[in-house]
Amino acid sequence: MRLRLSILTLLALLWGPPSLGQPPADAAKDEMRSLRTQQTAIWRKIRAGEDVESDRRTLLAAIDRYNLEFPNDIAGLTFAAEIATALGDDDRVDSHYARVLAINPLQVRQGLAWAAYYYDSDPPRAEQILKQLSADAPENVAFSMALYEFYAKKMPDRLERQFLDLNSRPPSPTLIGFLNGVSGVSKDLGLAYAMRTKEQWPDDPLAISQLASRLRWVARYQDAIGQFELLDEEMLLRDDIGMEYADCLYAVHRFKDSISHLQSIELQDSIFDKSASRGINFRLGTRPRMIQDWKDEQALRAADAERDDNPRATITIEGIPVHVELFEDHAPVAVANFIHLADEGFYTNSDFHRVQLGLMSQGGRRFGDSDPYGGPGYHIEHEGERSDARKHFRGSLCMAATTKEQRIGSQFYITHFPTSHLNASHVVIGRVLDGQDIVEAMRGRERIDAVKVTRRRDHDYRIDVELPNGSVVPRTVWKTMQVTPDQSSDDP
Incomplete structure (x- = not known):
């Protein structure tokens, strides 16, 4: 059985531009529904222990006919790639996923599934796919994160070379992607690389904030607070860094300080505004009562x-x-x-x-x-x-x-x-x-x-x-x- 990349990586940054594929007409929707019904019947046979290879090939042929009629429908192409994956048909897996990514390079789920298909059987091919996806969609860090996660699991020697190359220059968003990908495999390994980055760039705010974040991930809250407090006030009031700092204060029972900092955070002008706002509002909605609870507990x-x-x-x-x-x-x-x-x-x-x-x-x-x-x-x-x-x-x-x-x-x-x-x-x-x-x-x-x-x-x-x-x-x-x-x- 082929391994899959981690759930965290698969889900990372899945939002983005809507599908650029051609939306199927009503008749096509009915046909797709029929194809899905056939797939359900195959699943039932699998649960009953029956051989389904012939059924899968019949279904794949039907999906191919659908894709000839609707060549830009991402759902149909993805469906075909998934059945080809179950059959172990390398050529069709490649052709269908390549077509999906040509239509929309930001289809993260499909891109990662394509690489995952080769994860065990052909690691160099998996690496090649992830590198190409990262190059085609550099704005989508999920692909670069997946590449570094892949290196951590399968090619640790290349992971080290990648780190040495990235760490030879001032910390950048690419380095953050590296640390996120590695942390998806091991939070301790991610922390180790963040510590080395901080040693190389001791005064760089990005290096400091990344080390603080990795310390928080492994529940070393007091150490994380020490790093966060090396940052200037403007950076501490960024929504992403500010929430992590407030969480660390909360963890060590500094509830008043945590709430005060959350109230001071300034939302940045970015696509993450809504998510950050929800995170801050949730914390402010649930945490104030902890002040009295902690006072009672201390008594x-x-x-x-x-x-x-x-x-x-x-x-x-x-x-x-x-x-x-x-x-x-x-x-x-x-x-x-x-x-x-x-x-x-x-x-x-x-x-x-x-x-x-x-x-x-x-x-x-x-x-x-x-x-x-x-x-x-x-x-x-x-x-x-x-x-x-x-x-x-x-x-x-x-x-x-x-x-x-x-x-x-x-x-x-x-x-x-x-x-x-x-x-x-x-x-x-x-x-x-x-x-x-x-x-x-x-x-x-x-x-x-x-x-x-x-x-x-x-x-x-x-x-x-x-x-x-x-x-x-x-x-x-x-x-x-x-x-x-x-x-x-x-x-x-």
Whole structure:
């Protein structure tokens, strides 16, 4: 199976001049609808495990007849190229995609699909196509981004040569395309190249802003702020740079500063005005309430510190400890459940299976016969809508609820960013005291060596749990019903 270029690249800058292809007449629309119906029938055969090569060739012949009648219809030419791709017909793939790009060089989706066809089978041909597309439409950075992404995946030696050539001159939009393309493969690699650019051009505003942006992408917010603040005020008030700077301020809980900066941003006279305006308005519409939420949270943390009796735990991640505090007063059931699972070794040798840089790191699942979500075989009361429920900030430790049923079992996550949109949907059970940098350095599949409770209150942590059959029993009763640690019976 041929690989495809990344979704981010495929979607990048898809807007542009409308299709220059000839719009089909009503009769042609009916014919195209008939062709699509044939394609649907082929998909059904594929799902049934039937051979469809003959059907595809028949369909391709019909599409070719359509294209003879409507030679400039981009939809018809693209359809033919897609069927030729499925058949592995190089000549027809080339001829149809070449025709599409001749009609309109800004057809990004088709251009990238053409290159992707050769991605594994003939990398030099894929490179040739991407280079030609970049030359034919230099104003569309999606093609140059795709070329650099291709180099990062397939030809790293050429990637380095490209970088050395670009970095020998003052930073330019072409260099931004390079960094974006590389970052599509690896944000860390994109950051490494941005750091080298800054070393070569330490006073160049574009080099500084690109390094700041890449630092933000890997959740190094304070470092990013330091770079952003090297820029002059005029550049910091540009819509693109200004929003990123405001996001970094927001990430480190400087909510007032973030909002103040958003209010000062001046929209540029560009095609991005509407998008930037929507982004700014969305932030200004959702973020002001965080000022009061953070004030309330700071008061709660001060009270926690004065009382100094919250349970604590250490999550050891590949030998490195992350220390957390548990909010027992605000999520007593979820905290008790977390303590039980930690004591029983449920989390030992599991992993952080889902990491979204700049959002959260999620772990705590183990797959057994009892729970399709990798949980303990039961779920607990959802405390997210308690009147005193804690809010999501950066470094919050939270129990994850399933999307549909809103059920909580064993999975937890630690936030990289204040995620107020998750309030009530999930349950905040604590916060990181030390080791947030370890959490934000994760890239996925980091092993959890163990979770150890290091302090608890002097009482039994009794809770009720709901079994898959709907029965609600004390957890102590559920425990006696277990055959193995990760299985639960359907019988009460």
